[in-house]
Amino acid sequence: xxxxxxxxxxxxxxxxxxxxxxxxxxxxxxxxYWYRQDPGQGLxxxxxxxxxxxxxxxxxxxxxxxxxxxxxxxPLTVTSAQKNPxxxxxxxxxxxxxxxxRYEQYFGPGxxxxxx
Amino acid sequence: ELKVEQNPLFLSMQxxxxxxxxxxxxxxxxxxYWYRQDPGKSLxxxFVxxxxxxxxxxxxLMASLDTKARLSTxxxxxxxxxxxxxxxxxxxxxxxxxxxxxxxxxxxxxQP
Numbered sequence: 001x002x003x004x005x006x007x008x009x010x011x012x013x014x015x016x017x018x019x020x021x022x023x024x025x026x027x028x029x030x031x032x033y034w035y036r037q038d039p040g041q042g043l044x045x046x047x048x049x050x051x052x053x054x055x056x057x058x059x060x061x062x063x064x065x066x067x068x069x070x071x072x073x074x075p076l077t078v079t080s081a082q083k084n085p086x087x088x089x090x091x092x093x094x095x096x097x098x099x100x101x102r103y104e105q106y107f108g109p110g111x112x113x114x115x116x
Numbered sequence: 117e118l119k120v121e122q123n124p125l126f127l128s129m130q131x132x133x134x135x136x137x138x139x140x141x142x143x144x145x146x147x148x149y150w151y152r153q154d155p156g157k158s159l160x161x162x163f164v165x166x167x168x169x170x171x172x173x174x175x176x177l178m179a180s181l182d183t184k185a186r187l188s189t190x191x192x193x194x195x196x197x198x199x200x201x202x203x204x205x206x207x208x209x210x211x212x213x214x215x216x217x218x219x220x221x222x223x224x225x226x227q228p
Contacts, residue, residue, distance in 0.1 A: 033215075042204065043159075043218045050214075090158060096214070103208050104149055105216055107159040 003027065004108035006091050011113045013085075021076045021111045023091035032074035033092040033105065036060060043090065049074055050096065078113065085115045118143045118209045122219035129195050130227050137222045139188040139205035147208040148188045149216065150179050152201045159204065163190075195226045 063082025
C-alpha cells in the first residue's frame with residue numbers, strides 16, 4: 001500500500017533535548033512538507049522540499065531543521081532553540097507532475113510531541 | 117501574498133439541517149482542495165476542484181468552485197453527527213513554490 005508514515009506517534013522529551021521526527025513516503029512524490037498544528041488552530045508550514053538535497057523555510061522555521069537526502073524521507077529535528085515545541089506535527093507529500101493530483105497533499109498520521 | 121479565509125470558524129448545527137461553509141482566497145488560483153480532520157487525527161482529502169464551475173459531491177457534502185469570485189463552498193445537506201469534524205480548504209500558491217495555503221479551518225459540530 002502506498003502512503004506516508006510518521007514515527008513515533010507520541011513522543012515525550014525533556015526541555016533542552018533535540019528530537020527527530022521521522023517521515024517516509026512510498027508514493028514517489030517529489031515534494032514533502034512539515035506542518036505544525038497547535039490545539040484548535042490551523043496548519044503552519046515549517047519546512048518544505050521540492051527535490052532531493054534541497055529544502056526551503058516555511059513560515060515558522062526557527063528552531064527546526066530538516067534534511068532531504070533521499071526522495072522517500074524528510075526527517076524533522078526539533079532543536080532546543082524552539083521555544084514552544086509541544087504540538088502536533090504533520091508531514092505531507094505531493095506530486096509535481098502534470099495531472100489531476102498535481103499539488104494535492106497527502107498527509108501522514110502525525111506525531112504528537114510533548115516537551116516538559 | 118495569497119490569503120485564504122474560511123467562514124464561519126465554528127458552526128454548530130442540528131442533525132437534518134443544511135448549511136454552507138465558505139472559502140475565499142485573495143489571488144488567482146485554479147486548484148482548490150477540501151480536507152477533513154477528525155479530533156486528534158490527520159487530514160483526509162475530501163475534494164479536489166480543478167476548474168471554474170467544478171462541482172464535486174460525496175454523500176451529504178458538495179463542494180463547488182468559482183474562480184472568478186475566488187470562492188469555494190462546501191455545502192452540507194441533512195447533517196448527521198458523523199460529519200462533526202474540522203474542515204479546511206487549501207489553495208495552490210502559484211509561482212515557483214506551488215505550496216498549498218490553508219484556510220483557518222471550520223469546526224463543525226452536529227448536534228442530535
